[in-house]
Amino acid sequence: MLNFDIFKQKSPKQRFLLILGLLMFLLYLFMGLAFIFWTRLAIPIDRPYKIAIGVFLIVYAFVRLLSLAKQN
Known part of the structure; x- marks a missing residue:
């Protein structure tokens, strides 16, 4: 069954930290995808290293989530 505890009434501080945490998840996810798929990245890194950094950032995003x- 789905757990809807996330929608319970929260204090403003808890709500802010939840939104900040979700934004940071999206930021790390976007950065990981950008490292993998963006070919004209401003940092000159070889392709295997870019994939490794991108995978690390995506895994880190899900650990934070x-x-x-x-x-x-």
């Missing part, structure tokens, strides 16, 4: 879900 899981820790955010555990807190709430």
Whole structure:
């Protein structure tokens, strides 16, 4: 069954931290995808290293999302 505890009434501080955490998840996810798929990146890095950095950022984004879900 789905858990809708995230929609419970929260204090303004908790709501702000939740939104900030979600924004940071999206930022890291976008950065990881940009490293992998953006060919004209301003940083001159070889393709295998760009993929490795992108995968690391995507995994880190999901780790942050899981820790955010555990807190709430």
